[in-house]
Amino acid sequence: MSLLITWLISALAVWITAQLLPGFSVSGAKGALIAAAVIGLLNALIGWLIWLVLGVGTLGIAWLLGFITQFVVMALVILFADKLIASLKVSGFGSAFIGSIIITVISAVLNRVLR
Numbered sequence: 379m380s381l382l383i384t385w386l387i388s389a390l391a392v393w394i395t396a397q398l399l400p401g402f403s404v405s406g407a408k409g410a411l412i413a414a415a416v417i418g419l420l421n422a423l424i425g426w427l428i429w430l431v432l433g434v435g436t437l438g439i440a441w442l443l444g445f446i447t448q449f450v451v452m453a454l455v456i457l458f459a460d461k462l463i464a465s466l467k468v469s470g471f472g473s474a475f476i477g478s479i480i481i482t483v484i485s486a487v488l489n490r491v492l493r
Contacts, residue, residue, distance in 0.1 A: 387492065388414035391484035392466075395477050401469035402477045409465030416459045416466075421452065428454055452478035 393410035396403050404410045428451045433441045441447070453474035460468040468474045 383492065384489075385411070385414055385418065387485055387488045388418060388481070390488065391481045392417070394484050395480045399473060399477055399480060401473035403467045405465045412463055413459060413466040416463050417452075417455055420455045420459055420462075424458075425451055425455055449475060449478045449482070452482065 389410040392404055392413050404413050456474040460466050
């Protein structure tokens with residue numbers, strides 16, 4: 379049940395982000411559900427690899443920057459999800475980066491309120 383609630387919260391965060399941010403769009407509720415599932419799956423499967431590449435590539439500076447690096451990783455995951463599914467459209471890295479911040483904040487608030 380917890381996984382289902384987390385998925386629904388993520389989908390709502392993706393949908394709200396699409397309403398707030400120009401350059402970030404999702405095609406309806408079904409599209410938000412699909413986008414949230416793909417973003418979550420990609421984050422679990424390749425998010426750690428992106429963290430590793432960024433950490434080694436910046437000689438550890440990325441690990442020191444913590445939250446900023448997390449938003450960069452999620453932005454890259456969002457851009458990758460944009461290429462994989464038709465229901466998500468992101469205009470570029472800037473929109474993906476700001477979208478990652480908005481999604482993270484909305485998800486954190488909703489998780490706090492609903493649990």
